[in-house]
Amino acid sequence: MAHWNRLTQELDQWRREGRYRPLTVWNSGSGTWMELNGRQVLQMSSNNYLGLTDHPALKAAALEAIETYGVGSGSVRTITGTLDLHDQLEQELAQFKQTEAVLTFQSGFTTNQGVLGSILSENDVVISDALNHASIIDGIRLTKAQRKIYAHKDMDQLEDVLKQCSSFEQRIIVTDGVFSMDGDIAPLPQIVELAEQYDALVYVDDAHASGVLGKHGKGSTDHFSLHGRVHIQVGTLSKAIGVVGGYVATSQVLKDYLIHKARPFLFSTSAPPSIAAACLAAIRVLKQSSVLQDRLWQNTTAFRQSLIHLGFNTGASETPIIPIMIGEPAITMRFSDRLLDEGLFAQGIVYPTVAQDQGRVRLIVTAKHTDADLAFALDVIARVGREFGLI
Numbered sequence: 259m260a261h262w263n264r265l266t267q268e269l270d271q272w273r274r275e276g277r278y279r280p281l282t283v284w285n286s287g288s289g290t291w292m293e294l295n296g297r298q299v300l301q302m303s304s305n306n307y308l309g310l311t312d313h314p315a316l317k318a319a320a321l322e323a324i325e326t327y328g329v330g331s332g333s334v335r336t337i338t339g340t341l342d343l344h345d346q347l348e349q350e351l352a353q354f355k356q357t358e359a360v361l362t363f364q365s366g367f368t369t370n371q372g373v374l375g376s377i378l379s380e381n382d383v384v385i386s387d388a389l390n391h392a393s394i395i396d397g398i399r400l401t402k403a404q405r406k407i408y409a410h411k412d413m414d415q416l417e418d419v420l421k422q423c424s425s426f427e428q429r430i431i432v433t434d435g436v437f438s439m440d441g442d443i444a445p446l447p448q449i450v451e452l453a454e455q456y457d458a459l460v461y462v463d464d465a466h467a468s469g470v471l472g473k474h475g476k477g478s479t480d481h482f483s484l485h486g487r488v489h490i491q492v493g494t495l496s497k498a499i500g501v502v503g504g505y506v507a508t509s510q511v512l513k514d515y516l517i518h519k520a521r522p523f524l525f526s527t528s529a530p531p532s533i534a535a536a537c538l539a540a541i542r543v544l545k546q547s548s549v550l551q552d553r554l555w556q557n558t559t560a561f562r563q564s565l566i567h568l569g570f571n572t573g574a575s576e577t578p579i580i581p582i583m584i585g586e587p588a589i590t591m592r593f594s595d596r597l598l599d600e601g602l603f604a605q606g607i608v609y610p611t612v613a614q615d616q617g618r619v620r621l622i623v624t625a626k627h628t629d630a631d632l633a634f635a636l637d638v639i640a641r642v643g644r645e646f647g648l649i
């Protein structure tokens with residue numbers, strides 16, 4: 259069809275460049291071993307850090323909510339779409355995060371759109387880490403605020419930018435808590451100090467830190483004991499929490515403001531009751547015990563050390579996100595394909611998601627991987643790594 263000529267040409271170009279990726283269709287739920295084309299494959303690419311996607315307490319809560327409330331919420335939050343379950347989830351999350359208030363959204367992505375899109379005016383400047391997530395970049399694009407980017411985690415550059423920005427009405431520093439492609443942690447204590455020195459707000463997106471960092475998985479603010487000094491904490495309910503959704507943990511004033519202003523909140527239907535109920539159950543699981551989080555970190559440390567011992571370059575990883583740095587996009591994707599031949603799924607990540615020479619296979623360790631699973635993965639990675647001359 260003539261209508262799609264330009265799109266077809268672009269798709270063809272991506273095919274030529276080896277960037278065209280058909281969707282992988284799995285025949286089982288998220289887990290450590292998943293079925294793909296009739297074969298069991300060890301999964302090391304999901305964000306299901308604590309294995310909560312099939313936790314019995316979450317499943318029971320979701321089923322009960324469906325029986326009681328039905329499957330949909332029927333409206334946006336501001337009309338008839340705020341059920342007591344949504345309210346309860348926000349209250350328990352605020353208590354868990356030790357903030358005045360929490361407002362939930364349909365996803366982490368829409369949280370960033372809703373919050374950044376609402377709070378930034380043309381008199382403000384937003385100062386953003388170069389490796390921040392796409393949803394932060396898009397959220398900023400929705401506003402007329404001035405944008406400044408500092409090199410990844412470069413605190414000297416951040417300070418220079420802050421010095422240049424004293425004339426703006428408001429300065430907001432935005433950072434991921436844990437960076438999704440490298441698995442490194444933002445230098446939040448230094449960011450908070452600079453923010454206090456130069457009168458800026460601190461906005462941290464804890465998508466990969468929720469359930470992973472801090473006591474009981476409370477996130478990066480708790481990890482660094484910065485309670486009360488980080489103004490806006492965004493979290494996701496879609497990764498370690500095992501369900502779907504996003505939230506902002508902040509002041510009551512900002513919550514009230516967002517209820518009147520955040521467009522995804524105002525103009526898109528709220529989460530189904532089963533989702534709110536499952537998220538509530540997940541927060542209670544986290545609060546009750548840190549067994550899963552402890553296991554996650556034991557697995558993470560052991561697995562990363564083994565990779566380094568074998569001679570792989572795991573980049574800047576400090577968390578369960580562990581890249582194996584390779585470089586060339588085509589080689590990276592071939593490495594990932596070979597791992598899959600051998601029964602291990604580890605997503606290759608290449609340009610334009612990361613720089614041209616920074617291609618990597620990204621492994622994500624979870625609490626549910628057994629010692630035998632991790633030994634299997636290491637054996638496969640070592641064999642394929644030798645084949646590619648990486649070790």
Ligand SMILES: *Cc1c(COP(=O)(O)O)cnc(C)c1O
Pocket residue numbers: 365366367368370391393434438463464465466494495496497502503504
């Ligand atoms: C995954 C992610 C999001 C999006 O969260 P969803 O709940 O999946 O929409 C936002 N920010 C960061 C940093 C992420 O890694």
